[in-house]
Amino acid sequence: MKILVCISNVPDTTSKINFKDNNTAFDTAGVQFVINPNDEFGLTRAMWFKEKQGASVAVVTVGDASAEPTLRKALAIGADEAYRIDAKATDGFFVAQELAALVKEIGFDLVIAGRESIDYNGGMVPGFLASTLDFQYVTNCISLEIEGNNATATREIDGGKETLDTQLPLVIGGQKGLVEESDLRIPNMRGIMMARQKPLHVRPATTSESQTKEISFSKPEAKGAVTMIDPANIDQLISLLHNEAKVL
Amino acid sequence: MSVLIYTETEKGVFKKNAFEVASYGAALAEQLGTDCVAVAINPPDASQLQSYGVGKILVIKEAKLDTFNAKGYATAIAQAAKEASAQVVLVSSSADSKFLSPLLAAQLGASFAPNVVALPESTTPFIVKRTAFSNKGFAHTELTGSVKMIGVANNSFGLHEKETTSSVTTFTPSLEDHLFTTKTTAVDKVSGKATIADADVVVSGGRGLKGPENWGLIEDLANVLGAATACSKPVSDLGWRPHGEHVGQTGKPVATNLYIAIGISGAIQHLAGVSASKVKVVINTDPEAPFFKAADYGIVGDAFEVVPELIEKLKAFKAQNV
Numbered sequence: 001m002k003i004l005v006c007i008s009n010v011p012d013t014t015s016k017i018n019f020k021d022n023n024t025a026f027d028t029a030g031v032q033f034v035i036n037p038n039d040e041f042g043l044t045r046a047m048w049f050k051e052k053q054g055a056s057v058a059v060v061t062v063g064d065a066s067a068e069p070t071l072r073k074a075l076a077i078g079a080d081e082a083y084r085i086d087a088k089a090t091d092g093f094f095v096a097q098e099l100a101a102l103v104k105e106i107g108f109d110l111v112i113a114g115r116e117s118i119d120y121n122g123g124m125v126p127g128f129l130a131s132t133l134d135f136q137y138v139t140n141c142i143s144l145e146i147e148g149n150n151a152t153a154t155r156e157i158d159g160g161k162e163t164l165d166t167q168l169p170l171v172i173g174g175q176k177g178l179v180e181e182s183d184l185r186i187p188n189m190r191g192i193m194m195a196r197q198k199p200l201h202v203r204p205a206t207t208s209e210s211q212t213k214e215i216s217f218s219k220p221e222a223k224g225a226v227t228m229i230d231p232a233n234i235d236q237l238i239s240l241l242h243n244e245a246k247v248l
Numbered sequence: 249m250s251v252l253i254y255t256e257t258e259k260g261v262f263k264k265n266a267f268e269v270a271s272y273g274a275a276l277a278e279q280l281g282t283d284c285v286a287v288a289i290n291p292p293d294a295s296q297l298q299s300y301g302v303g304k305i306l307v308i309k310e311a312k313l314d315t316f317n318a319k320g321y322a323t324a325i326a327q328a329a330k331e332a333s334a335q336v337v338l339v340s341s342s343a344d345s346k347f348l349s350p351l352l353a354a355q356l357g358a359s360f361a362p363n364v365v366a367l368p369e370s371t372t373p374f375i376v377k378r379t380a381f382s383n384k385g386f387a388h389t390e391l392t393g394s395v396k397m398i399g400v401a402n403n404s405f406g407l408h409e410k411e412t413t414s415s416v417t418t419f420t421p422s423l424e425d426h427l428f429t430t431k432t433t434a435v436d437k438v439s440g441k442a443t444i445a446d447a448d449v450v451v452s453g454g455r456g457l458k459g460p461e462n463w464g465l466i467e468d469l470a471n472v473l474g475a476a477t478a479c480s481k482p483v484s485d486l487g488w489r490p491h492g493e494h495v496g497q498t499g500k501p502v503a504t505n506l507y508i509a510i511g512i513s514g515a516i517q518h519l520a521g522v523s524a525s526k527v528k529v530v531i532n533t534d535p536e537a538p539f540f541k542a543a544d545y546g547i548v549g550d551a552f553e554v555v556p557e558l559i560e561k562l563k564a565f566k567a568q569n570v
Contacts, residue, residue: 092350124362125350126350131354137430156343211393226543228545241506247526
C-alpha cells in the first residue's frame with residue numbers, strides 16, 4: 001500500500017495572530033510553524049500502517065522553501081520521502097489540484113490529509129482531492145483500518161460517531177482520535193539524522209487556477225471587561241444572565 | 249437565477265441550522281434581487297420553511313438517501329442547484345454538511361467559502377467574512393467563480409422569521425449506485441441529548457473537576473439548562489471524557505449562546521475554540537486564570553461549592569419562569 005500524507009505548514013497552536021501590509025497578509029514574524037495538528041494524527045496513523053502492514057509513506061506540502069523544516073520533521077518521524085510543490089497555497093481548490101496531479105503521476109492507494117488546517121480552516125482539500133481523483137472519501141475520521149482493498153473508517157458526527165465501510169483508493173480527512181495524543185511521535189536524533197538523507201523532491205506547480213482570493217483580514221473586536229460575581233451571590237449571576245445577557 | 253439552500257433534517261424534523269440557513273438565504277436573495285429556493289431530503293412537513301422566507305421548496309423523496317451518504321447527498325443537491333439555476337448555494341456548518349460541501353462545490357465548479365459569519369460585504373465583487381486562524385481572526389474572501397457556495401457558520405446569523413407563501417415541488421434526482429460505495433454501517437449517537445453543534449447552552453469542564461467521577465456535576469448543570477456537555481483538551485487526553493466532547497482549536501468549535509466553563513484555566517487554544525460563543529461564564533478557583541480575561545461573567549470559587557448551589561438556584565428560577 002502506498003500512502004501519501006498531506007501536510008500543512010501552520011502557525012503553532014499557541015501563536016498570537018497578527019496581520020501586516022494594511023491587513024492584507026498574515027504576519028509570520030515571530031511565529032513558529034509546525035505540522036498541522038490534524039495532519040500529524042494522520043501521519044502517525046500512516047506510520048502504524050508502515051510498521052504493521054508494510055506500507056510506504058510519502059508526505060507532501062504545497063508551499064515555498066520555508067515549509068521544508070516541517071517536511072524534514074515528517075521525514076524524521078518516519079516518512080520515506082517528501083514532495084514540496086513549489087507554489088503559494090492560494091486556496092483549497094488550487095492545493096487540491098496540485099495534490100491530485102501528484103497522486104495521478106506517482107500513484108497512491110491512500111491519501112491522508114487533515115480534516116482542516118488550523119490556519120484557514122477551509123476543510124475542503126480532502127473532499128476536492130477525492131472529487132478530482134474519483135477516490136472514496138471520509139472526513140472527520142477518528143479511526144481507520146485497512147484490510148486488502150477494504151477500509152473501515154469511523155467519523156465523528158454531531159453528538160456521536162458513525163462507522164463506514166469503504167474501499168481503496170481512498171482520501172481521508174483525519175483528526176485527533178485517528179491515534180491518541182500520547183501516540184504522537186517526537187523525532188529522535190537517529191530519525192533526524194536519517195531524515196537528512198531522505199529524498200525531498202521539489203516540483204513546480206502544474207496550474208495557477210484558484211476559485212477564491214483573500215482580500216483582507218481582521219481580528220475579533222476586543223471584549224468588554226468581565227463582571228466578577230461573589231460566589232456567595234449566585235442569584236446575581238442568574239439575574240444578569242436573565243436580564244442583561246438574556247440567555248436564560 | 250436563485251439562491252439555493254440545503255435544509256437539513258434529522259429523524260423527520262428540520263434541524264435548527266436549517267432555519268438559520270433559510271434566514272440567511274432569504275436575506276441574501278433579497279440583497280441579490282432573486283428567489284430563495286430550498287432543497288430538503290426526505291423532509292417532514294416542508295412548509296415549516298415558509299416561516300423563514302423561503303419561496304420555493306424542492307422536496308426529494310428517495311429511499312437511497314434514507315441514511316446520510318456524502319456523495320449521494322452532494323449529487324442530489326448539485327442536481328437541485330442546477331434545476332434551480334442557482335448562482336449561490338448555501339449549506340450549514342454541521343458535521344454532515346462539512347462532509348458533503350467540497351463534493352458539492354466540486355460538482356458545481358463553485359467557489360466555496362466555509363465558516364461565513366455574515367451576509368456578503370459586497371456582491372460585486374462577491375466578498376464574504378469568514379472565521380480563520382481557528383477563530384483568532386477573520387478572512388474577507390472574494391469568491392471569483394460564477395457559482396458561489398457558502399457554508400454558514402453555526403449560530404452566527406441567527407433565526408429571522410419572515411412569513412412567506414411557498415410552493416412545494418417534488419424533485420427526483422438521478423443517483424447511480426456507484427455513488428454509494430462508501431456505506432454507513434453503524435451509528436453511535438445518544439438520542440435526545442443536545443449536541444455541542446446545536447445546543448443553545450454548553451457546559452464544559454476542565455481539570456479543575458479533579459476526576460471523571462465528578463462529571464455528574466457538569467451533567468446535572470447541563471440537564472437543568474438543556475445544555476450539551478463539553479470538556480477541555482487535557483480532560484479528553486486524560487481519558488476522563490470522550491474525544492467528541494473536546495472543544496478548542498484541535499477539537500470542536502463552540503458557537504453557542506451561553507458557554508459555562510468550570511475548572512478550565514483558558515489556554516489560548518481553548519479560548520480560540522470557544523470565542524464565537526456569545527456569553528461566557530467562567531468558574532475557577534484561580535483568580536489569575538487567563539479565561540477570566542475572555543469571560544463576560546466570572547466567579548472565583550470552588551466548583552464543588554458554587555456549581556451545586558447554581559444548580560439549585562437555576563431549578564428554582566426555571567420553576568418560576570416556565
